[in-house]
């Protein structure tokens with residue numbers, strides 16, 4: 001099988017659901033692109049896809065010579081199961097069909113030359129993660145957790161699996177680390193403190209970023225995108241810069 005993906009492939013994984021893995025994947029992709037990198041974002045959370053909703057994308061991919069042209073959004077290129085379904089239809093497939101869908105995303109989509117390919121994985125250590133380990137042995141991983149010990153405990157298993165399958169762990173991102181009310185510098189650690197650094201140390205890697213809880217907008221929804229919140233934009237820019245620096249250094253060393 002020929003894999004048409006080029007560039008640094010980075011899987012964003014967690015363990016526990018709902019820790020903000022998709023939100024982190026989207027913001028990281030946008031931030032890398034804002035630094036002038038060519039970035040593709042692939043939503044591999046086939047059952048629980050959420051990238052089209054987070055980015056508010058209504059358009060569908062076009063096809064050319066039986067290949068799919070992914071959707072261009074802002075300055076990134078995006079593909080999601082959500083683009084191939086009508087409305088909010090559920091995906092009711094078993095494991096082997098899931099594997100075929102992943103092949104389809106890698107083989108039948110015209111990705112072009114990319115600097116970074118960000119993969120949003122489903123939570124846990126299930127079929128997709130296992131398939132990925134076989135299909136993309138050079139894929140590197142970033143593990144997302146909240147500071148809460150339960151999330152850390154489950155995320156550690158995702159990290160152990162990455163290690164067992166010889167995937168490199170680039171680092172840990174602690175999401176929802178603290179809350180700072182508007183017009184204040186106070187940090188409130190609502191879900192506990194230190195989970196991200198504990199996980200990083202247990203997995204022999206580094207804590208790449210601690211992302212705060214986003215403040216709610218007027219409608220009560222949190223403004224979780226870097227385009228909505230300048231504080232988040234700063235945090236994610238620093239994360240993207242650290243990542244570029246780290247991966248460039250590793251390329252030079254190898």
Ligand SMILES: Nc1ncnc2c1ncn2[C@@H]1O[C@H](COP(=O)(O)OP(=O)(O)OP(=O)(O)O)[C@@H](O)[C@H]1O
Nearest residue numbers: 017018019020021022023123176212213214222224
């Ligand atoms: N830093 C943050 N501040 C506030 N809300 C956040 C933050 N990060 C994520 N969220 C919110 O938390 C919820 C879960 O986020 P998200 O869907 O990214 O998690 P996930 O780990 O990908 O979940 P799933 O396991 O369902 O794939 C969403 O409503 C999202 O808007």
